[in-house]
Structure formats: C-alpha cells, structure tokens
Amino acid sequence: MGRENPAAEEALCLLRSRLCDPNFIFKPLSDSPDSNYSKLKFMISSSITEACNNSVLLLGPRGSGKVAVLELVLRDLLLEYPDMISVIKLSGLLHSEDVCAFKEIARQLCVENQLLFSKMASFDDNSQFMIAMLRECGLAHKTIVFVLDEFDLFAQGKQRLLYSLLDAMQSVTSQAVVIGVSCRLDADQLLEKRVRSRFSHRKLLFLPPSSEDLQRLMEHILSLPIDSSLPQDYAVEFNAKLQTDIRFRAVSNMKLENGFLTLENFEAALSNVQRQPKLESLKDCSIVELYILVCMKRLEVKEQNSYNFNSMMKEYKSIHDSLRTPDYYSRSVCLRAFEHLLQRELISFTDKRGQNQSVEFHPVKLLVSFHELHQGLKSYRSCPAILQKLMAG
Secondary structure (H helix, E strand, O other): OOOOOHHHHHHHHHHHHHHOOHHHHOHHHHOOOOOHHHHHHHHHHHHHHHOOOEEEEEEOOOOOOHHHHHHHHHHHHHHHOOOOEEEEEEEHHHHOOHHHHHHHHHHHHHHHOOOOOOOOOOHHHHHHHHHHHHHHHHHOOOEEEEEEEOHHHHOOOOOHHHHHHHHHOOOOOOOEEEEEEEOOOOHHHHOOHHHHOOOOOEEEEOOOOOHHHHHHHHHHHHOOOOOOOOOHHHHHHHHHOOOOOHHHHHHHOOOOOOOOOOHHHHHHHHHHHOOOHHHHHHHOOOHHHHHHHHHHHHHHHOOOOOEOHHHHHHHHHHHHHHHOOOOOOOHHHHHHHHHHHHHOOOEEEOOOOOOOOOOOOOOEEEOOOHHHHHHHHHHOOOOOHHHHHHHHO
16 A cells, blocks of 8 residues: 555654654643643752752553653653753562662662672662762762652562662752652552651652543644645645544444444443453453452452462352352362462562462462452353352442
8 A cells, every 4th residue: 555655655654653652642741831741840850950859659540651751751851951860760570679679779870870880799788889879969969860660569578778768868968859650549658657757748640531632642643744745635634534532433333223322332432442451351261260359359348458379268168158159169270270360460469578488378469450350240251140249249
C-alpha cells in the first residue's frame, strides 16, 4: 500500500514514530498549570534554584502516566539545568534489598561524576559514599534527584535506604529530591515512624484520563500536520475521517436483531478499548486456582493480614467440610496450582526475606482486587456456582 501511495507511507511512518515517543504523546500534559507535570516540575525546579530538599510520592494505578510524566519533567529540567541536576534511578523490583540499593546508588553516582566504582565496597562504604556525595553536590549547588520506582517495595523490611536518604537530607549542606512512584495509594502509610517524620508528605495523585482527555490525546497523536511535506488536501481529509470516540466502536457492536444501541454495546466497546490484564489472566485459570484465589480473598476479608499456603488450605478444607463442595483437590495438586499463580503474578510473596523458606510457609498476598476477582468469576464460563456464592457471602 505504501509504495502505491507515498503520502500514506509518509503518514504511517510519522504516526508510528509518535506512538514510540512518550515525550510527544504526553506533551499536551505540560500545557495546563494545574497538571501534575506543572506541579512536579515546579517542585523540583524550586529545589534546584532555591537549594532546598524535597520528597514527593506519585501515586496512581498502572497506566495512569506516572512514569511518563516524570520522565518528561526530568528531560525538560536536564535541558534547563544541565550542570545543576543529577538523576539516580532505582526500582523496587530490583533494588529493594538495602545492600543492592546502596551499591546501585554508588555505581550511578560514580558514573555521573566520572569516579572509579568499586564492586568490592561494603554496605557501610557505599552508605557513607552516598552521604558524602550528597554533601559535595550540595556544596557545588547540584541537586541529586532519587527516583524510587515501585516505592512500596522499598517500604518493606527495615527501610534503611529510605531512612538514610531522608535523614541525610536533613543536613543543610545536602541538596536532593526523593521521588517515590507507586500504584499503592496508601504507600506513605507503609513508612516507619522514623521515616515518616522525615518525609515531606507531598503526594500527586494520577487518575485514569476522562473520555474527553482520551479523545484530545488521540487527536493529538493521530492528527496529521497541515503545514508539512504531506499533501494538504490529504492531511485535511485524513483528519476529517478520524473517529477516536468510543461511540463508533459501540456502533460496530450493535445487534441487528433489535436495531438499537444498548448498554451492552457500550460495555463491549469499552472492554475492547481498556485492556484488563488481570481479568485476562483469570480467564486462563484452572478451577483449583480459582478456589485458591477465593480462599485467599476470604482470609483477607476476615482481616487475616498474614497468611500462607497452609492457612489457605485450612480455609479450603473448612469450605469443603461445611458446604460439601463437589470439587476437592489434593494438597499436592493445590500446591502446584499455588506455585502457578505465583509464576503468573496473580499472587506474590509479601517480602523477599526467607527466600530459602519452603513455599508452604512463606507469607503471601493477593495481587487481584475484590472487583477484579468478582468480575473474573462472572466472565468465567465454567465457574462453579459455589465460588460465586462464596464471593457474595
């Protein structure tokens, strides 16, 4: 198609390049003074120009734009203050262990300042090096921005990294900003008292975009520029035919039997637009895996905050004994299903301590919300009626 129509080929290349460029996609967010982009940029730039310390949490569900907005802010600030800012990035998925976190901070600081990094340095050496670099950068009027992605994972265990960072920032000679990014809206409540007392308690909440925001965003991404190398009449016609509103998807789902649009049409269209990976994973679960998830959810409803495979099996046996369910699986079968749920990340261990501990005894937590599990059971074609009853009860 592209060879037959050079304008279409050029347009396709342009649109593909936009879709691969998050800076272009999220650029409209910088236009409003009330946007999280503007608020975050003002906070960090104030820390840079006024030589003060700050800490903030970016909170919101996955896909709400937290990291994209943060990257856009950091990119713009690095252009504005190229010699006054240094960025250190950590992920709770990789660096939640204190020894690993301090070593990674030391490595990145060495790269930033063209210093020799020692892989053999001890935990205390790396910790002291970080504090010394905070002091040196502060004296040089250079701000270090620490980005802690999956912040809630750093809040598990002894929280030595968070305490060391925030405590060092109490010094008048240090100049730093700590930015935590988390999907947990209660991430600040996970902090120990000594850490919480040093945190500034600033929070920016990221919400899923409204339908109007989505339409503006789609038009921004897909509209072709009129004043470009593309033929003007082609760009005008292309833009006129843009159909980014969900109503057009609803029409494609209209049933010919009654000839009217129904609520189900819009729900079907919405499900096609908004991907729900957890619900998709639940559709592929076995019956025994669904029982395990329901049992874990019941334990949480009972406010049993700490539980493991053995606790879940007790709940499972209790359900079977009281309701005489036709589905009863052996312990070995349940254990294999339990391990499969761990692999698919529908459940996870509560922390990384005791990695050598047997799976049956290691505390776990659900990564599926009540709503997601309820919707998953409703859409599961061969779901036993007893599971629906257990969720409702």
